[in-house]
Amino acid sequence: MHSASKERGAADFLLSGNGVKSAPGLFGEAENSCIEPKISARGVNFYYGPKRALKDINMDFSPRLITAIIGPSGCGKSTFIRLLNRMNELVPGTRLEGEILLDGLDIVAPVCDVAELRKRVGMVFQKPNPFPKSIFENVAYGLEINGSLARRAIEEKVEDSLKKAALWDEVKDRLRESALGLSGGQQQRLCIARCLAVEPEVILFDEPCASLDPISTAKIEELILTLKKTYTIVIVTHNMQQAARVSDRTAFFLMGELIEYGGTGMIFKAPHDRRTEDYITGRFG
Amino acid sequence: MIKRNKEKGIEWLFTALAFSSLVFLTGIVIVLVKEALPIFSTVSLPAFLGGESWYPTAEPPEFGIFPLIMASFWVSAGAMLICVPLGVGSALYLHELAGERQRAVLKPVIEVLASVPSIIYGFFGMVILAPFLQDRFNLPIGLCVLSTSIVLGVMATPTVASIAEDALGYVPRSFREASFALGANRWETLTRVIIPAAGSGISTAVILGMSRAIGETMTVLMVAGGAAVVPSSIFDPVRPMTAAIAAEMGEAPVGSDHYHALFAVALALFIVTFAFNIIAELISRRYRLKLGLSR
Numbered sequence: 001m002h003s004a005s006k007e008r009g010a011a012d013f014l015l016s017g018n019g020v021k022s023a024p025g026l027f028g029e030a031e032n033s034c035i036e037p038k039i040s041a042r043g044v045n046f047y048y049g050p051k052r053a054l055k056d057i058n059m060d061f062s063p064r065l066i067t068a069i070i071g072p073s074g075c076g077k078s079t080f081i082r083l084l085n086r087m088n089e090l091v092p093g094t095r096l097e098g099e100i101l102l103d104g105l106d107i108v109a110p111v112c113d114v115a116e117l118r119k120r121v122g123m124v125f126q127k128p129n130p131f132p133k134s135i136f137e138n139v140a141y142g143l144e145i146n147g148s149l150a151r152r153a154i155e156e157k158v159e160d161s162l163k164k165a166a167l168w169d170e171v172k173d174r175l176r177e178s179a180l181g182l183s184g185g186q187q188q189r190l191c192i193a194r195c196l197a198v199e200p201e202v203i204l205f206d207e208p209c210a211s212l213d214p215i216s217t218a219k220i221e222e223l224i225l226t227l228k229k230t231y232t233i234v235i236v237t238h239n240m241q242q243a244a245r246v247s248d249r250t251a252f253f254l255m256g257e258l259i260e261y262g263g264t265g266m267i268f269k270a271p272h273d274r275r276t277e278d279y280i281t282g283r284f285g
Numbered sequence: 286m287i288k289r290n291k292e293k294g295i296e297w298l299f300t301a302l303a304f305s306s307l308v309f310l311t312g313i314v315i316v317l318v319k320e321a322l323p324i325f326s327t328v329s330l331p332a333f334l335g336g337e338s339w340y341p342t343a344e345p346p347e348f349g350i351f352p353l354i355m356a357s358f359w360v361s362a363g364a365m366l367i368c369v370p371l372g373v374g375s376a377l378y379l380h381e382l383a384g385e386r387q388r389a390v391l392k393p394v395i396e397v398l399a400s401v402p403s404i405i406y407g408f409f410g411m412v413i414l415a416p417f418l419q420d421r422f423n424l425p426i427g428l429c430v431l432s433t434s435i436v437l438g439v440m441a442t443p444t445v446a447s448i449a450e451d452a453l454g455y456v457p458r459s460f461r462e463a464s465f466a467l468g469a470n471r472w473e474t475l476t477r478v479i480i481p482a483a484g485s486g487i488s489t490a491v492i493l494g495m496s497r498a499i500g501e502t503m504t505v506l507m508v509a510g511g512a513a514v515v516p517s518s519i520f521d522p523v524r525p526m527t528a529a530i531a532a533e534m535g536e537a538p539v540g541s542d543h544y545h546a547l548f549a550v551a552l553a554l555f556i557v558t559f560a561f562n563i564i565a566e567l568i569s570r571r572y573r574l575k576l577g578l579s580r
């Protein structure tokens with residue numbers, strides 16, 4: 001664990017979802033209003049056809065913090081974060097109620113440009129999914145579709161992104177080789193680099209280590225911690241140790257509902273809800 | 286003990302069945318080569334392949350198959366010009382744009398189209414297309430390179446469409462998601478990710494469509510016009526290799542030079558289609574490796 005966690009703990013308790021049990025803020029309610037949430041979900045219900053997958057979620061994400069979402073498989077974690085970059089729109093027959101605000105602006109509104117939104121809110125998926133292209137082309141992809149950068153600028157950006165993703169040293173001599181020749185952990189860091197290249201403000205991680213070995217997992221976790229300085233990070237995981245290691249705040253989902261949301265230390269040491277406690281102590285899930 | 290023997294027997298049966306294709310293939314090659322070889326004591330290989338006169342029943346006979354090769358080549362090339370854009374276009378439409386309901390109708394229609402017997406296509410070419418072309422372009426005869434290309438192209442389209450659509454379907458959904466998540470739109474995702482990823486599969490589709498066009502016989506016999514002359518325009522009647530074999534085999538006395546020459550034509554045809562299929566297989570194997578899919 002990192003030493004910063006102690007000092008951070010207190011402030012972390014403050015931002016919490018409306019109508020959800022949370023730890024009392026040590027500095028009172030006033031502290032709450034000082035930090036504008038980067039993303040807010042308000043009264044969000046989500047349906048796959050007739051099936052309601054999310055039930056009245058209210059949740060704020062603070063800038064430059066890592067928020068973990070935990071919960072048993074099928075509880076709606078992926079569904080929820082895929083709303084934040086509107087990926088669920090690719091699934092036919094779905095319906096969303098409520099609003100989701102990014103810097104106070106509704107991203108669900110018809111006027112919102114979804115491509116623009118996805119450049120601001122990047123995503124790293126559960127299974128590493130590099131394109132069957134070279135390492136270089138993978139990272140350059142997001143820059144090329146925007147089409148405004150010169151070749152030289154793209155090259156610099158690719159190098160920079162690979163460095164930020166802690167992959168540069170491993171691939172700098174083989175940028176032209178296929179990304180599919182990399183190991184799983186390297187592929188996932190490549191996906192992170194690819195995401196960083198378009199300069200997002202928020203990065204959504206959906207179980208980024210689910211298919212990786214412990215060493216690769218440790219590297220990714222370390223990387224996520226360094227990214228925290230610049231980005232707002234949301235990480236879905238059903239590995240509770242991982243949530244405890246990397247996150248500042250933790251939300252517990254169960255069957256489409258947000259059960260409890262607060263500082264990570266509090267959620268793991270003194271959860272308020274019986275169901276959270278049961279889950280964390282491994283009594284189910 | 287009896288049970289053991291029975292199991293062994295069944296195992297042998299299936300092994301034999303599995304190897305029967307290999308036996309057939311070997312048998313075909315042996316017969317083709319054996320029956321084709323004697324012609325080369327009458328004409329040399331270069332004269333056979335490069336000779337411009339195919340008069341197998343004249344006195345003395347001439348066995349130059351260059352006009353037949355050119356006929357097959359032009360007719361297939363023309364068919365490609367039709368079936369590649371149509372087939373690949375349909376595949377892209379089906380894959381990207383068609384809704385569930387359109388797909389549910391179009392996909393089976395394409396499959397049925399692929400299974401329509403070739404004589405029906407030939408019939409259509411003969412009684413509708415050829416008279417139309419004759420009329421429209423004021424030709425002495427409507428059966429020509431153009432009519433054959435059109436019919437063969439339409440025939441090969443469903444094959445190309447169906448295989449290309451499968452290739453597009455094999456592209457993992459995760460590529461599409463990754464692209465969208467980076468802010469790409471549908472068009473960018475299609476042209477920069479999906480089509481390149483399916484590229485080798487699409488080329489396999491094209492090659493298989495092509496080998497279908499080259500090997501097609503019945504249609505060609507009906508609509509190509511039959512003249513064994515190197516075509517100088519798309520309105521010339523031609524006699525592709527398959528048509529020559531089908532039309533003449535019945536009349537060539539067994540064991541005659543003509544008979545052996547037709548076998549040599551068949552061998553040439555076999556080598557060409559075999560090469561196409563090998564190329565298709567190599568490409569699709571590389572493509573599977575590229576996508577990281579194992580067989």
Ligand SMILES: Nc1ncnc2c1ncn2[C@@H]1O[C@H](COP(=O)(O)OP(=O)(O)O)[C@@H](O)[C@H]1O
Nearest residue numbers: 048053071072073074075076077078079080091
């Ligand atoms: N594409 C889909 N169509 C229908 N139902 C889905 C789809 N994706 C997820 N679901 C359902 O929504 C619920 C939440 O799924 P998901 O968000 O993937 O859970 P988690 O990520 O927490 O494991 C599950 O019950 C799942 O069956």
Ligand SMILES: [Mg+2]
Nearest residue numbers: 077078079207
């Ligand atoms: Mg999930």
